[in-house]
Amino acid sequence: MTGPALSRLDALTSWNADWAGLRVAVLGLAATGFSVADTLAELRAEVLVVTETADEEHARLIPVIGASLLETPLSEAPRELVDFAPDVVVASPGFSPSHPVIAWAREAGIPLWGDIELAWRVRDKVVRPDGTPAEWILITGTNGKTTTTNLTASMLVAGGLRAAPCGNIGVPILDAVRDPAGFDVLVVELSSHQLWYLGLTDGPGAPVPLASVCLNLADDHLEWHGSAEAYRDAKAVVYRHTTTACVYSKADEATLRMVEEAEVTEGARAIGFDLGIPGPSDLGVVEGILADRAFVENRRTSAAEITTIDALRERDLAAPHMVRNILAAAALSLSAGIAHAAVRDALAGFSPDPHRIQVVGRSGGITWIDDSKATNPHAAVASLTAHPGAIWIVGGLFKGVDIGALVADHGARTKAAIVIGADRAPVRDAFARHAPGVPLYEVDDAQTEDVMARAVELADAVARSGDVVLLAPAAASFDQFRTYGERGDRFARAVADRIEKGSAHGDGEDAGAH
Template sequence: MGGRDRMSHPDPARPDPATLGRHDSWHGVRAVVAGFGVSGYAAADNLLFLGADVTALDETPTDAKVEQAELLQSLGARIRIEEGATATLPDDVDVLVTSPGWRPSAPLLAQATARGIPVWGEVELAWRLRDPAHAAPWLAVTGTNGKTTTVQMLHSILEAAGLRSAAVGNVGRPIVEAVMDPEPHDVFAVELSSFQLHYTHSMAAESAVVLNLAEDHLDWYDGDWLGGEPGMSRYAADKARIYAGVERACVYNLADPALEEMVREADVVEGARAIGFTLGMPGVGSLGVVEDLLVDRAFIEERATSAAELCSVDDLASPAPHFVANALAAAALARAHGVSQQAVREGLRAFRPDGHRIALVADRDGIAWVDDSKATNPHAAMSSLLAYDSVVWVAGGLAKGARFDELVLAVRERLRGVVLLGRDREVVAEALSRHAPDVPVIDTGEGETGAPMERVVDAAAGLARPGDTVLLAPGCASMDMFANYGARGDAFAAAVRRHLEP
């Protein structure tokens, strides 16, 4: 964090970190940072800046981590990045700041809990370090799918309104870094995963949304640390944390009664409103779609008798139902913040999604090839598949404990055929066998040898007919065969282009 002088405090007292903010001395506070990725580095850097005694621990040295470690070590941090570094929590610790992917059963976290040491995520640290004089409100987004797209849409709308906004959290800059920026922001669009919410205790967003809820990360939530509670129940409870303390609006998808129940049970500031969104005609107090228009019946005075036009479906980068739903959620948060209809329209018109999200790779001989590699769980894959009438579906990878029966039941009439790859492809194959036995399935294996996407594309081309969409929407994570979902999408796109070369 360049351009700032490091604080130096001679007072040897050990204050309670729970009582401290950005303008207090953290001198004497002994902080351990678990994990030295992007958020871990940001937490360690800012704790050092505040004067804390910092130890950061990680098991996997990379060039980037080693380079960052050398910088922070020169500023007084103790950093160990090596095998075995996270086995034992140091003796003298006041607070543990964990990276979001770490399970509570990890040795450092379990030891901290047993010793009564507070465990914070980077988001919790950031909330505590807001500047009271310029405490920019947080508009918070979570859900199983669509979080990044919705936050980026929201950021685009806020900028169109002339506000100094930042997309932070699980996307963009680490939020603790953004909060500590010497140049104050007007508002933050905050993406929060269930992992981040699990380690967040005191955050109170101005407004928040849970976009949807479906099975995901059940491997993370499977373990003794749950005390016997079902993983899906704990996952949903972590998502529901986003509504705690909301000041203005709890936004939710009207299609999911479980989300309405979350809102109903939330402990919010008196006067906070429940605002639904729907792909159908909205009732009073909701946003929705009338013919081809996105409309607002929640934030206008005449909502009992009329609706305000926000934009048309044609203004959006995609007419896919889940994309329209994301736009409605972003618009609801922005409108709750006081943003005008015009800014919502301009922001949504200007927004274009990142790569690997329903991205058209090629359209040749009546067959469209679409990369939605970001669809890393069954719910995301279902949303993508429902946007097309006739599909050759490319699926498989790391299922993370998810099941595919509901997905196959919902989309089987749309499937021309299915091409499978990856370690857990058999999980998808079994659901297809149970619920869509007549759909042709080609298993291309795990890809131990050769170019897996070449085999996938060749197989898909053999199944596809004019009018079909070949859709990479794997419903699974990518790390069994690829570095990340982006690398998987790139490999698919490259294989498609090679296949279509004259």
């Protein structure tokens, strides 16, 4: 697409621009897709929502907001979509680069946006008292995104700013942009899928964030991106055009390379964090003190105390992965100009995310821990490292990621493994190669509805006083559960039921390993 059509899109950089009559195809109708359709309808664009399935409430509301809905199989671009001849396609992040409709749009030369690009273009719907829209802070990484997003927003609020977490965290960014209350800062969690779409444009729709971070990088979503390189390249988009602080992990060289290669705004600084002693422009840990040498007046000769490991331990925030998240969030929030005292105040009232190394039961000397949020092997490392010798509940959908390295590093130190999910064969094979002496138990597909009850039963039969039973699946949940949250909730309920029945005492019968 060239000429007047593209020129018009280039001019659409404000809520107050002329969006009327723009023909937009919106792909998908979950929370993100509906927020896109609702926004565009309010802007008086001509909107066609295309989806394979829609829940009843969203389907009912689409004509109410003034859009049209097409529910149809999407093994190819449907004729109705082709005839609609959209000026632009806005895709929900579930649509992969290889999806037939995405391939059609690219071959036809139709511009492809995601919800993040649209939100950046209309970010001035509600402005601050000085007439400017909210600043954006962007957060991605294979693991720790949601915790760091919530931490950063909490620190900004404690510093007196109006801030909101949004994006991949569950609140669509377009809902935050249109909130009439308005914000000083939007803290935007971004998935690799959203970043892939953002990487398709470097024009007026490309965000210019105040600060950005990729917390870490490990193979994930390879079936969506097609390769580890494509996944890495998508993550790297987070740093593009950053104006103030590019925050990276000193323990993950890949994130430093992303910063070094990024096209940032002149004057942006690279801010490192890790659990070691910080150098100038870094945040780190010195003799149990979280210290900042990046946002102090003389960072070569002085440092500021953020908090202490002892203080974090009192809040169950002292695990190494959590300390890293805190340091990253502190760097992001301090880049917005808040004081160190505000960071401490936020931490004093912060609670860890559910399903992230969360104790859900103790009985008979056995501790039951829910780390259902460990949806890939890299995410499971933190809890397995913290609890060597645990009885490990593992499995689900591995999304093209190899679990062999995780089992090689941690499997032999586990007391037993309870294997759940659709992709059990890779787990069996990995244990056979790397930890053949560890007892292995399986919950087969016949128990899908009661998978957690059966997993807890098997773990209880093995456990003895002093043991930890750890749900750290290292895999996605969609084979048996709607979300990782439902997986964790079912685990917690199964543990509670077991304890209530008096069975979780650690002296059960032989579970029958194989």
